[in-house]
Amino acid sequence: MTAVVTWLLLALAAASLGLRTTSALIPGVHPVLRLLVSLVIGAALVVASLRIAERYFVYDLGLGLLVSLSPVGIYDLAKWWFHTRPRRSP
Numbered sequence: 001m002t003a004v005v006t007w008l009l010l011a012l013a014a015a016s017l018g019l020r021t022t023s024a025l026i027p028g029v030h031p032v033l034r035l036l037v038s039l040v041i042g043a044a045l046v047v048a049s050l051r052i053a054e055r056y057f058v059y060d061l062g063l064g065l066l067v068s069l070s071p072v073g074i075y076d077l078a079k080w081w082f083h084t085r086p087r088r089s090p
Helices: 002-025 031-055 059-067 070-084
Strands: none
Touching: 002 031, 002 059, 002 070, 031 059, 031 070
């Protein structure tokens, strides 16, 4: 159960890092494509960060920093969702 929660929190951190990266790099693409690219970029950033933390023998610190980003991941996914919905006229 702990591993599942850890992976979920790391996935949310990856979504946060990826969505913030792609919002600056590729703002004008289809929202679903942007989400998929964001998840790939975010996963790469998370894996690279964890490998660097492991190389310097501070793996727990790196894991803690990335897990602390997970609430921001929820916010970024909600913001992405509301920006992709069609706008209704009053």
